Amino acid sequence: MNFYIDIFTLTNVSTTFYSILLVLLFLFWNQNKDIKSIIWWCGFPLFRIINSIISSDSVYYDNEVWIYLGNLSIIISDVLLMIGCLKFSNLKINYYYIAALISLFSIISTMQFNMHALLNSRIQSIVLFDTIIIIISIYALSKLETDKYCLEKFFTIFWMSIQFIVFAIWMVDDFKIINVQDVYLYDLGLSAIYLSHIFILVGLIILAIAKRRNQLIAENIIFEELEKTLTITLTNAQIANEEKANFLTNMSHVLRTPLNAIIGFSESLKLEFYGTLNIKQTDYANNINEGGQLLLKLITDLLNLSNIEDGKVEITLEEINLNHLINKTKPLLNEIISHSNVSLIINNKLNEDCIFPCALVDQIRTKQILINFVSNAVKYGNKNGTITVELNDFDQDYFRISVQDEGVGIAQDQYENIFKPFNRAGSEKTNIEGIGVGLSIAKNLVEQMHGSIGFSSKIDVGSVFWINIPKSKQRNFSLI
Ligand code: ADP
Secondary structure, eight states, X not given: OOOOOOHHHHHHHHHHHHHHHHHHHHHHHHHOTTXXXXXXXXXXXXHHHXXXXXXXXXXXXXXXXHHHHHHHHXXXXXXXHHHHHHHHTTOXXXXXXXXXXXXXXXXXXXXXXXXXXXXXXXXXXXXHHHHHXXXXXXXXXXXXXXXXXXXXXXXXXXXXXXXXXXXXXXXXXXXXXXXXXXXXHHHHHHHHHHHHHHHHHHHHHHHHHHHHHXXXXXXXXXXXXXXXXXXXXXXXXXXXXXXXXXXXXXXHHHHHHHHHHHHXXXXXXXXXXXXXXXXXXXXXXXXXXXXXXXXXXXXXXXXHHHHHHTTOOOOOOEEEOHHHHHHHHHHHHHHHHTTSSOEEEEEEOOOTTTTSOOEEEOHHHHHHHHHHHHHHHHHHSOTTSEEEEEEEEOSSSEEEXXXXXXXXXXXXXXXXXXXXXXXXXXXXXXXXXXXXXHHHHHHHHHHHTTOEEEEEEETTTEEEEEEEEEBOHHHHHHHO
């Protein structure tokens, strides 16, 4: 069968493929810049395209310099392919050797140019250098782990070998094929080389995709391991937390029984149920009673915090009238300040029309927070000062309850610690009793009621602690 392969058509077709595959490679690199070899591989089709352009110029201008530059671009294109392969297989690259290889080729080409060498000897030097480059590239790819890159690796090596085989045939034939009239066979060899280039490029793309796939698999394994470790850690933490909660509950029950007895008996002694006490005895009975009460409060606070943290505290949101809530809490607040010299002012700035259920909160928990604020105002406030409880319409959605004192205030560097459990924000250095859980309980509770908590303070002027609690929708409705 007689067939003729038009070498220019072949060049044009392969240049089109080079361009398409170059764009694909570049786009893939753009998404996966960590796979450095891809950008080197982009140089392979790029310099092949440059070579095609230069070759076509050489045809028009019949200028031999273009031909030599074209030859150089072929070598550069294959060198870039080789560097990419070496990088892809994580092999060490000696750039001096590579520079020496390109320089040597350039020197030989310059000499051939000056000596007006024949096509045959020019092709010989290209083939010789290219063969070295292809062997190194095949060696680099052969180093890839077969279980990870099986198909991709052998596919690319196969097409590299095709080019190598053509070169080998030409060499064995002593390049007569080029000289002799048998131009068809030479073109056939060239076609095989062009075809191999296109499939090598396809191979490079699938190699890059395989690398990304393997990276994802590896990442997935790490994530799964991490997830397992996290699950185990979380389970252990949950178990530890449950144990802590159980321990606290048991301990508080165990401690409460004798404590209640101590408080009860010291109360009876104080009230002189069992006979008159002298001044010293009364003093001691008072001390025992106060100490017992304090201990009971601390234990209750601890248990409260633990229960809140474990989500065991049930919050019952109901629509309540804040005026009623404050009126009901007043006696308790008066009781708290009764042991001190401070005076209490309740400043109710709520709207007069607030006769409907106004706030949507848990009544008991709101009282608890208010009591905590007032207790703190007594503890940390001015011993002879004033505590002001204020209620106001904060905005469309919230009421604000605030407690202001005239105490020492809070240092700015302690602001971030105020609501942290067991953090006393510097008060541990004073002789004021406490364990630093009251405000963290308050924060937890108010947030569960969909409200917020905050404070402002000025050293030696005093502090204002506040909560914003949600208004009930019914109230808004009733106002419309
Ligand atoms: P406790 O009073 O048991 O230490 P709290 O959680 O109620 O625990 O308060 C945490 C810390 O916040 C206190 O130790 C204190 O340093 C600071 N604090 C709270 N209320 C006030 C206040 N009204 N004025 C100044 N400091 C305060």
